[in-house]
Amino acid sequence: MQQSRIHLAIAAVATAIALPTFAAEPIIGLITKTETNPFFVKMKEGASAEAKAKGAKLLSAAGKTDGDNAGQVTAIENMIAAGAKTILITPSDSKAIVPSIKKAREKGVLVIALDSPTEPANATDALFATDNFKAGVLIGNYAKATMAGKPAKIATLDLFPGHPVGAQRHNGFLEGFGLKSLDAKSNELAKPAEVVCMADSFGDQAKGQTAMENCLQKNPDINVVYTINEPAAAGAFNALKKAGKEKGVLVVSVDGGCQGIKDVGAGKIAATSQQYPLKMAAMGVAAGVEYAKTGKKPSGYTDTGVTLIAAKAVAGVDSKDTKTGMDLCWGNK
Structure with a gap:
């Protein structure tokens, strides 16, 4: 016991x-x-x-x-x-x-x-x-379909040299546009002949505006702008508006924040790839x-999803409207 x-x-x-x-x-x-x-x-x-x-x-x-x-x-x-x-x-x-x-x-x-x-x-x-490369491909597809065969003179407002996310989005965009690019594993930025200006924005609105102003000085005929994110896109739009060119230039981006989706709805950004x-x-x-x-x-990589958000749908490119984008965005609504 x-x-x-x-x-x-x-x-x-x-x-x-x-x-x-x-x-x-x-x-x-x-x-x-x-x-x-x-x-x-x-x-x-x-x-x-x-x-x-x-x-x-x-x-x-x-x-x-x-x-x-x-x-x-x-x-x-x-x-x-x-x-x-x-x-x-x-x-x-x-x-x-x-x-x-x-x-x-x-x-x-x-x-x-x-x-x-x-x-x-x-x-x-x-x-x-x-999947940042895919996010770039989606906006590249959209930009190509929107241009409908019109010769493109492209400016890319990138992040900063050597950053994998910046490279994946940049190269994915070029791939989606049908231009010579680098694969998703590269940290280098491809620069086909259609890209007439490349600049680092650091994902910042003010730096994005300065970068776009410099690009326009080098080549005033730019008609497509890829940006690393929506703050950089907002800066690019401000520079285009200042130069009186906001109507004739297509701006695409990545992120899907609430302000970015509002900018899509307002026509400042044509389309953005929304992440979560x-x-x-x-x-x-x-x-x-x-x-x-x-x-x-x-272990390994898990894809958390990306969706193309556009104010105007383009034939042959799958996208969602800005209402869907606002339902899933972040930041102040």
């Missing part, structure tokens, strides 16, 4: 020790490039909602500006110290962040890249993101909770 009690007591202690491993609230970190960009605000919203639904604790942090690698390194260190077992990150510097991610993974932390891959891509356990940051983050949190419960890790 005494021996039975001892066995029961040992079993109870073993159970008590084992329970926290499975019952403890999973801690998941989200590190974005900035806190203010509506894209990342929506991402945080998706992560917060999914964490609440799944019973996880969400820690969040961001760089001070896009490109603030040091801020993201500090955030990783702080989250590991706080007990995070999964970290979701949108890398500001796809190469410089890799050593910090490596240290986190060596400590058993699951690291998932959102929106942008690291270099190399396998530096993280998985990537949940838009809320979905990226929600899927990342769900994967983190699954890892905490079972030890199962996601």
Whole structure:
């Protein structure tokens, strides 16, 4: 009888020790490039909602500006110290962040890249993101169909040299337009003869406007403008309007933020490829909770979807209207 009690007591202690491993609230970190960009605000919203639904604790942090690698390194260190077992990150510097991610993974932390891959891509356990090459192809298809055989003189307002997302969107656009391009794995920017001006906008409206003004000085006959995102597109439109050319130039872009969709509706942007940051983050949190419960890790690339949004449909190109775009956008409506 005494021996039975001892066995029961040992079993109870073993159970008590084992329970926290499975019952403890999973801690998941989200590190974005900035806190203010509506894209990342929506991402945080998706992560917060999914964490609440799944019973996880969400820690969040961001760089001070896009490109603030040091801020993201500090955030990783702080989250590991706080007990995070999964970290979701949108890398500001796809190469410089890799050593910090490596240290986190060596400590058993699951690291998932959102929106942008690291270099190399396998530096993280998985990537949940838009197919950026496809996003470019969609607006390239639309621009080509809209031009209907008219000779194109193209300006590209890109991100900055060497960034994989910037290269994928740029090269995808050229591919969709039917021009000589580079494949989705390249970080270089193709420049066929039809591209008469290439400039870096850093995804910023003011820089986009300056870039477009410079392009118009070099070639005033530009009639197609590809932009890395909608703030850059808004800057391009301002430059075109200032030059009295806003009516005769086709502007296409990528993102799908609420202001961008409004600009499509207003005719400032002809079409945009909409991506879904809320979905990226929600899927990342769900994967983190699954890892905490079972030890199962996601791997490789998961496509989180992209949709072409256009105010005017073009024959042969599948698109959705601006109402659909506004229903799914992020930022102030």
